[in-house]
Amino acid sequence: xxTLHTSGGGTWFKPGGLLEGRATWxxxxxxxxxxxxxxxxxxxxxxxxxxxxxxxxxxxxxRSGHRDFSFxxxxxxxxxxxxxxxxxxxxxxxxxxxGETERLDLQIGPQPVEVDLR
Amino acid sequence: xxxxxxxxERPADNPFASHRIERLVYRADGTSLVGLFERLEEIGGRxxxxxxxxxxxxxxxxxxxxxxxxxxxxxxxxxxCPRPWQQTKHRLPTPVTARHTVFIDGGERLxxxxxxxxxxxxxxxxxxxxxxxxxxxxxxxxxxxxxxxxLSDLVSELAPTEAQALEPHLGQLFHRHGGNIRSCLRxxxxxxxxxxxxxx
Numbered sequence: 001x002x003t004l005h006t007s008g009g010g011t012w013f014k015p016g017g018l019l020e021g022r023a024t025w026x027x028x029x030x031x032x033x034x035x036x037x038x039x040x041x042x043x044x045x046x047x048x049x050x051x052x053x054x055x056x057x058x059x060x061x062x063r064s065g066h067r068d069f070s071f072x073x074x075x076x077x078x079x080x081x082x083x084x085x086x087x088x089x090x091x092x093x094x095x096x097x098x099g100e101t102e103r104l105d106l107q108i109g110p111q112p113v114e115v116d117l118r
Numbered sequence: 119x120x121x122x123x124x125x126x127e128r129p130a131d132n133p134f135a136s137h138r139i140e141r142l143v144y145r146a147d148g149t150s151l152v153g154l155f156e157r158l159e160e161i162g163g164r165x166x167x168x169x170x171x172x173x174x175x176x177x178x179x180x181x182x183x184x185x186x187x188x189x190x191x192x193x194x195x196x197x198x199c200p201r202p203w204q205q206t207k208h209r210l211p212t213p214v215t216a217r218h219t220v221f222i223d224g225g226e227r228l229x230x231x232x233x234x235x236x237x238x239x240x241x242x243x244x245x246x247x248x249x250x251x252x253x254x255x256x257x258x259x260x261x262x263x264x265x266x267x268x269l270s271d272l273v274s275e276l277a278p279t280e281a282q283a284l285e286p287h288l289g290q291l292f293h294r295h296g297g298n299i300r301s302c303l304r305x306x307x308x309x310x311x312x313x314x315x316x317x318x
Contacts, residue, residue, distance in 0.1 A: 044129030
């Protein structure tokens with residue numbers, strides 16, 4: 001089981017701010033590594049695109065453990081939705097190789113709602 | 119540029135968004151993956167998945183790639199690729215050995231000479247599977263046929279709450295897109311987003 005929490009429980013972060021939280025895992029099998037990734041992705045009518053912006057890797061983790069993380073939130077792109085595409089942010093916890101994942105959706109931008117470009 | 123985008127309007131929440139379509143599994147018309155493996159062995163480990171555009175060839179190829187043993191090499195050739203053989207060669211390991219399984223998505227983009235080069239380059243590979251619009255270059259592994267029942271099934275999976283309202287229109291949609299299911303689903307994206315005359 002994997003869980004992700006931000007400090008204070010918020011999911012809105014301003015560009016240039018600090019995203020802090022804790023990743024916790026209880027694995028059924030040994031993993032090569034645990035990665036915590038801050039990334040954006042697009043979804044909509046076209047081909048999906050993904051950009052991993054920051055990541056923290058824990059090699060050969062214990063089956064149960066936790067790791068506090070801290071990411072500097074980049075200046076952009078903001079979370080937005082247009083007519084054809086949404087750009088969304090998330091932080092993800094993944095057990096490698098190719099194991100369980102947990103994702104926490106985020107809003108990145110000057111306001112606590114995604115930008116509407118329609 | 120300030121109001122909150124509602125769930126129905128967000129492209130990411132559209133049930134026909136591409137990331138949801140890509141997660142669909144191939145409706146194999148009674149043929150299991152195990153059955154396909156057996157067929158692939160029967161035809162010497164080299165075969166083509168044949169079918170028109172949007173009939174599920176690429177989806178099936180991906181499923182095979184995730185299930186077949188060996189080190190997978192997947193080459194995707196789309197219409198935007200000006201030099202398909204160069205792209206293919208660039209993706210293939212040197213040398214291709216019996217540890218490799220090679221998948222070519224869009225094999226019809228390789229001309230006759232390039233196809234012969236591909237066969238020569240990959241002769242040691244454990245398996246070679248390509249998608250094609252027409253049979254003939256290798257034994258046919260399976261033929262994907264467009265089917266209205268498959269479209270109906272996929273719509274029910276993607277948008278269960280709208281499926282009943284959409285059902286009477288699917289035949290017309292399927293016909294208008296010439297049986298190209300992927301193209302049908304792309305139009306349904308616009309329908310759901312309120313950007314098409316075809317409403318439900």
